[in-house]
Amino acid sequence: MAKTHVTTTINGDLKEFLCEPGDTLLQVLRDELGLTGTKEGCGSGDCGACSVLINDRLVCSCLVLGVETNGDVIETVEGIGDSDKLHVIQEKFLEHAALQCGICTPGLVVSTKALLEENPNPTEEEARYYLAGNLCRCTGYDKIIKAVLDAAETMRESA
Amino acid sequence: MSEAQDFKYIGQRTIRPDGHDKVTGRANYAADLTLPGMIWGKILRSPHAHAVINSIDTSKAEEDPEVFAVMTHADIPNQTASGVQNILAKDKVFYHGHAVAAVAAVTESAAERALGLIEVDYKILKPVMSIDEAISNDSPLLHDDLFTKGMAEDPAVPSNISSRNELSKGDLEVGFAEAEVIVEREFRTATVHQGYIEPHACTVRYDEDGQSMIWCSTQGHFAVRATTASMLGIEQTNLNVIASEIGGGFGGKLPIYLEPVALVLSKKSGRPIKMQMDRNEVFMASGPGSATRNWVKIGAKKDGTITAMKAKLCYEAGWAPGSSPLGPACMTVFTPYDVDHQYVEGYEVVVNKARCAAYRAPGAPQSEYACEMVINELADELGIDPIDLRLKNVAKEGTQTMYGPKLKAVGLVECLEAAKSSEQYKTALKDNQGRGVASGFWFNVGGESSVVINMNEDGTGTIVEGSPDIGGSRASMQMMAAEELQMPVEAFSAIIGDTQNLPYSNPTGGSRTTFATGMAVVEAAADVVSQLKERAAATWNVVPEHVDWKNGAAINTKGEGVLTAAEICGSAAKTGGHISGRGNISARGASPSFAVHLADIEVDPDTGKTTVLRYTAIQDAGKAIHPSYVEGQYQGGSAQGIGWALNEEYVYNEDGRLENPGFLDYRIPLASDLPMIDTIIVEVPNSFHPFGVRGIGETGIIPPLAACGTAVSKAIGIRMSELPMSPPKILKAIHDAS
Numbered sequence: 077m078a079k080t081h082v083t084t085t086i087n088g089d090l091k092e093f094l095c096e097p098g099d100t101l102l103q104v105l106r107d108e109l110g111l112t113g114t115k116e117g118c119g120s121g122d123c124g125a126c127s128v129l130i131n132d133r134l135v136c137s138c139l140v141l142g143v144e145t146n147g148d149v150i151e152t153v154e155g156i157g158d159s160d161k162l163h164v165i166q167e168k169f170l171e172h173a174a175l176q177c178g179i180c181t182p183g184l185v186v187s188t189k190a191l192l193e194e195n196p197n198p199t200e201e202e203a204r205y206y207l208a209g210n211l212c213r214c215t216g217y218d219k220i221i222k223a224v225l226d227a228a229e230t231m232r233e234s235a
Numbered sequence: 236m237s238e239a240q241d242f243k244y245i246g247q248r249t250i251r252p253d254g255h256d257k258v259t260g261r262a263n264y265a266a267d268l269t270l271p272g273m274i275w276g277k278i279l280r281s282p283h284a285h286a287v288i289n290s291i292d293t294s295k296a297e298e299d300p301e302v303f304a305v306m307t308h309a310d311i312p313n314q315t316a317s318g319v320q321n322i323l324a325k326d327k328v329f330y331h332g333h334a335v336a337a338v339a340a341v342t343e344s345a346a347e348r349a350l351g352l353i354e355v356d357y358k359i360l361k362p363v364m365s366i367d368e369a370i371s372n373d374s375p376l377l378h379d380d381l382f383t384k385g386m387a388e389d390p391a392v393p394s395n396i397s398s399r400n401e402l403s404k405g406d407l408e409v410g411f412a413e414a415e416v417i418v419e420r421e422f423r424t425a426t427v428h429q430g431y432i433e434p435h436a437c438t439v440r441y442d443e444d445g446q447s448m449i450w451c452s453t454q455g456h457f458a459v460r461a462t463t464a465s466m467l468g469i470e471q472t473n474l475n476v477i478a479s480e481i482g483g484g485f486g487g488k489l490p491i492y493l494e495p496v497a498l499v500l501s502k503k504s505g506r507p508i509k510m511q512m513d514r515n516e517v518f519m520a521s522g523p524g525s526a527t528r529n530w531v532k533i534g535a536k537k538d539g540t541i542t543a544m545k546a547k548l549c550y551e552a553g554w555a556p557g558s559s560p561l562g563p564a565c566m567t568v569f570t571p572y573d574v575d576h577q578y579v580e581g582y583e584v585v586v587n588k589a590r591c592a593a594y595r596a597p598g599a600p601q602s603e604y605a606c607e608m609v610i611n612e613l614a615d616e617l618g619i620d621p622i623d624l625r626l627k628n629v630a631k632e633g634t635q636t637m638y639g640p641k642l643k644a645v646g647l648v649e650c651l652e653a654a655k656s657s658e659q660y661k662t663a664l665k666d667n668q669g670r671g672v673a674s675g676f677w678f679n680v681g682g683e684s685s686v687v688i689n690m691n692e693d694g695t696g697t698i699v700e701g702s703p704d705i706g707g708s709r710a711s712m713q714m715m716a717a718e719e720l721q722m723p724v725e726a727f728s729a730i731i732g733d734t735q736n737l738p739y740s741n742p743t744g745g746s747r748t749t750f751a752t753g754m755a756v757v758e759a760a761a762d763v764v765s766q767l768k769e770r771a772a773a774t775w776n777v778v779p780e781h782v783d784w785k786n787g788a789a790i791n792t793k794g795e796g797v798l799t800a801a802e803i804c805g806s807a808a809k810t811g812g813h814i815s816g817r818g819n820i821s822a823r824g825a826s827p828s829f830a831v832h833l834a835d836i837e838v839d840p841d842t843g844k845t846t847v848l849r850y851t852a853i854q855d856a857g858k859a860i861h862p863s864y865v866e867g868q869y870q871g872g873s874a875q876g877i878g879w880a881l882n883e884e885y886v887y888n889e890d891g892r893l894e895n896p897g898f899l900d901y902r903i904p905l906a907s908d909l910p911m912i913d914t915i916i917v918e919v920p921n922s923f924h925p926f927g928v929r930g931i932g933e934t935g936i937i938p939p940l941a942a943c944g945t946a947v948s949k950a951i952g953i954r955m956s957e958l959p960m961s962p963p964k965i966l967k968a969i970h971d972a973s
Contacts, residue, residue: 113260179482216874
């Protein structure tokens with residue numbers, strides 16, 4: 077099948093790739109571009125492990141086709157934080173032990189960034205509903221929510 | 236160990252050594268490895284729950300230009316290896332999703348397309364989908380050579396009942412004769428799944444020289460090696476299994492599904508192979524925890540003294556006999572209670588569902604749910620506070636268990652007292668709200684762990700352990716090594732060795748890693764200390780007994796002189812070569828961890844929707860090495876148990892097909908479904924561990940079932956006896972009662 081040439085900006089870098097019409101953005105990121113920080117948990121938009129930002133909008137990359145992203149600006153977990161310093165959200169996840177196995181963590185870090193850009197001062201309930209699309213089977217969410225609220229406070233103080 | 240040890244590093248909340256990789260996406264899980272020239276494998280699965288395979292025609296798939304290899308059961312070299320019929324079905328399929336054939340093709344989508352070219356001729360049989368169906372006289376048989384094990388007399392005819400268990404102590408007749416109040420009730424629980432977020436996956440390479448590599452997500456890579464080597468008929472030394480980061484397991488990543496298939500495909504195609512299950516394959520073909528039907532009868536005197544406890548348990552195994560956790564279910568059911576007269580009989584049945592796998596404290600949640608529900612009802616009948624009733628009959632040091640040993644020092648009394656004085660227990664409830672309390676017991680295991688600590692020239696060390704780190708255990712290993720060597724935590728890195736780096740280690744399971752592998756780390760660290768002291772002694776020309784080890788340095792007690800680990804390791808080449816410590820142990824003395832949970836739940840009487848208002852998990856850790864990750868285990872176990880109680884269940888249609896193999900319809904708890912989960916860590920040290928550790932990973936999933944079951948029952952004023960208590964079931968109970 078003929079492949080389509082797509083040009084995007086991913087984590088600030090110009091990225092060109094070829095993909096089949098049926099390839100999801102998730103497949104392109106992982107299998108074509110080697111960006112395996114974005115995880116596949118379900119492939120049906122139910123678990124959020126593949127969360128990325130497209131033009132600042134939070135999406136499940138398993139529900140987006142690679143060919144749809146021509147001209148888009150995409151941010152994945154690999155683009156969060158600087159090479160020598162973690163993002164506050166990442167630091168708070170570690171401080172609060174908000175991960176056990178860690179497979180949901182990249183998606184949660186991306187979703188939390190989207191949450192705090194939309195709402196820098198979320199209530200616990202707002203955080204819980206915003207992150208309801210990111211499944212975690214290990215933690216019971218307690219430490220995740222505490223990390224998110226602590227990150228929000230720290231980011232507000234430094235803003 | 237002493238009762239109150241002063242610890243320098245243990246008990247702190249350090250940053251886990253694998254943390255940066257996990258928050259940045261650098262950590263590599265099962266599906267993250269790509270090899271040069273790699274192609275993709277996929278499995279063809281049965282659309283039928285129960286059928287005879289008349290024939291499989293793979294010729295069209297083999298002719299496809301994008302296909303490199305096709306295999307069926309006949310291509311597995313060792314046809315008699317254990318579990319081989321679950322890897323690929325032989326002449327019969329036993330569940331919807333049973334693996335039938337596999338292909339390797341240039342891309343994953345090409346492999347999926349090629350599966351459609353394989354023609355399988357089935358003779359469809361009637362499926363057996365429940366305990367009630369399995370034990371009825373006119374039920375179809377799954378296996379015509381299955382005769383119930385454990386009966387007084389060997390049965391003359393085959394059945395779907397695969398085994399019978401029995402345990403007892405005392406004399407039930409005496410016990411029930413003393414009882415003034417008796418409560419008996421039957422409970423049912425549904426088939427559930429561990430629900431780990433990372434699907435099973437592996438990347439493998441079979442080389443022309445006969446040496447092979449497997450990269451996979453597993454709780455036990457040595458077990459993957461043993462199983463795969465056996466199925467392929469190869470020597471273990473020619474197979475290296477590398478444990479990737481593991482994205483959850485909860486027992487469900489103990490079994491092996493893909494690896495032998497992938498390796499045969501790699502051998503046939505001459506290329507590296509990647510295989511990954513998609514989510515519906517995970518639900519259909521891996522996991523499930525047994526559905527059960529359990530009956531419990533308990534008698535007590537009016538003062539609350541329990542006189543007799545009797546249970547009859549029935550567990551589904553899935554299709555494969557012996558796959559249920561019936562044994563531990565029987566052993567755990569009454570252990571929180573010091574009662575003279577106890578009896579349990581258990582039955583395992585086979586049904587046309589996927590082969591059951593271990594799920595966190597396997598067997599205990601279902602059996603203890605039945606016991607704890609009856610205890611709470613008994614408390615109501617007697618007019619005694621349910622915590623007081625438990626305290627009056629509490630298991631403690633010296634209690635004779637039904638399954639054999641007497642308990643050593645355990646922390647159930649402390650957990651119950653902490654529950655009673657907790658904030659939550661003192662809070663008043665409103666209309667449509669209910670509170671449930673429940674205890675939980677799990678044995679924990681020890682077993683084989685292998686550890687090497689390699690000391691570097693600068694005095695830092697690398698801990699190489701054989702236990703896949705499923706929830707932050709590398710942090711605990713660092714802390715235990717630091718404590719023993721009296722050096723900063725940061726002086727140690729911790730990695731999971733391949734099967735070629737270390738001798739055998741048991742899988743991460745049974746809440747054994749921080750306990751047993753921790754003991755191996757301490758032993759390896761002590762070995763390092765002893766060698767460091769010897770080197771210092773040689774340098775000073777004194778005997779090693781005259782050297783102390785303090786604050787990460789050797790001290791000459793017969794003269795002047797201090798040598799740090801860095802100094803000794805830096806000159807190790809001149810004093811006898813570089814230093815590594817070894818701890819290859821078979822750990823004994825894993826001590827039980829008891830828990831008590833409190834659940835407050837509100838039910839909307841118009842919709843049946845439940846809201847968990849407040850939850851507290853209290854559990855004995857012996858000694859919490861890293862308190863944050865101990866709390867995390869309590870919270871995570873609670874959340875899984877809450878899901879089991881309130882929402883989760885496999886739904887099958889009348890043909891035995893699984894109708895909800897996805898996270899949308901098999902609904903595990905979301906962030907918006909749960910409140911904060913308060914934790915109280917009780918610490919009654921385990922005298923067998925140098926730092927007092929008990930395993931803590933599993934117990935937390937046990938109490939939520941009855942805590943939630945009781946809370947919902949109280950909220951609606953109707954005794955619920957079936958899980959999950961999903962909104963439709965609650966609504967039906969309300970309507971049936973009115």
